[in-house]
Amino acid sequence: MSFSFNDIIFSNEQRKPDDYAAITKELKRDILKSLALAGSGHPGGALGIAELMAVLHFGGVMRYDATNPTWKERDRFILSPGHYVPVLYSCLAHCGYFPTSELATLRKLGTRLQGHPAGFGFTPGIETTTGSLGQGVSIAVGMAMSDKLIDKNSHKVFCLSGDGELQEGSCWEAAMSASMHHLDNLCWIVDNNDCQIDGRVKEVMSIYPLKEKFESFGFAVIELNGNDVEQVISGYEQFNANHKNKINKPTCIIAKTIMGNEISLMHDKYQWHGNPPTIAQAEEALKELEDTNNE
């Protein structure tokens, strides 16, 4: 059994909310296919942030040049939960960093698409290794410091963390330092799906109240539904305004999402944190996404 991947490139421009449906479906199809082919990996979280990722990469929010991954003027995106990486690989492929056909090599020997992001320079478009939770947010803080404090440029740094990830104490070290150093060029998105391997975040180890925590750490907090494209667009717009207006504090977007969103098999089920779909399950799910390119 093999799946093929649409080799469509999406441009990076402001779009109307309705224009994102095709993109998010494409990302979700890629996630399901690549994980089913890999026979291992983490579908739930990746599927849940399709909208957040689609707007970030294809909505004119971030500056990048897929033909020049180390372009000095680029904005950065750090995916702190490295296990979400299938959705990032899919985005990067549709940006044009590498061919979409490469998505079929996920997690296989010799691939550039490692199970968790490998070191900088290993995969075009990947800014850093992540996979040990809590580290990506500090790396993003370091990049934001480099831009704002040292180089004094106008680059932006976006970082997405999980919610369970916030149980790692070093996340709060990162939050403290982002705030004290006034990093208004940093947008920290918390994927709040309330799922982790052992169950619900609020039951395994509560990280709530989240809004109050980030506010008390000195962040400008935006709460939104991360699966609602309209709200996601407005959230990024608000951050861009915060950055432009030099509010002297970092922005945190708390995005409520649903793990495995809109895939019946996986919708809001934490059991899909780290189990890949079988080929048959992927085929079933792809029907829900109106895939017409399934061989």
Added chain:
Amino acid sequence: MNKYISKGTKPTRQGFGEALAEQGDKDSRIVVIGADVTGSVLTSFFAEKHPERFISVGIAEQNATTIAVGLALSGKVAFFSAYAAFATFRNADQLRVSVCYNNANVKIAGGHSGVTVGPDGATHQCLEDIGLLRTLPNMTIVVPCDYEQAKKATIAVAEHIGPAYIRLSRAKTAIFTNADDDFQIGKADVLRDGTDVCIVACGALVWEALQAAGELETKYNLNVAVINCHTIKPIDADTISAYAKKCGAIVTAEEHQIYGGLGSAVAEVVVGKYPVPMEMIAMQDRFGESGEPDELMRHFGFTAENIVNRCLLVHKRKIEQK
């Protein structure tokens, strides 16, 4: 006859602090992260000279290390310094995943290594850092032997591309290398030639090794070579195997645990290239304790006297094997 004489004493951390501040003038990419102990590890010199490139993150070594990675991935040469115990173990996962797997241009300076930290006791006497860091791919490890060499090692580490660790001491130790001596990462210094036994040492034990070699010559008529193995990784396998062959017996000496440090690194070379009898002077798989630095060095056998005894022992083994 030793050509190396002591020209006074200063701690290696001072050489590091001074050189880093000076190198900051020449290289505007250098950024230093402080984690509260800047006045102890002497990154305070850099902070005073280049406040615009000094970032304080407080007592948060994990964050400091990964922030350094973010800076490095943005084109900076990022230095993070704290006590060795907290700059290598508290942040070990960050060093492994974010620094080394990224091959990021991050430099860690571990101050207050070894028992010479003194009265603070075992929590602060880091004796395991080399062993830990030696297991990490892409990591370079440098242990300067005195103040003068610490300055050169700091510049070399700043100019080196990729992760590097420089191991420093709190206590004042003899300054015996010269400003115009060569220093190259990965190239061990043969301080004294010899044919009977070779001492391979690093850090403060190099000075002790030179004293021991002098005594072995005058009292026992032994011709002992002394190698300052300032780079533990990548180890200078060519020089070590050449001296294994030339001397037929090796004594290693380091202010570190017996497992995983310089002795282990030398043994790995020797067994692969030219097996000879070896003795290792190191901490014998136990924690340190409070005391004055000199007292502790004697208590744990980090002395010229112990090196002399172990040289005699290994020399005897060599003769018996023949």
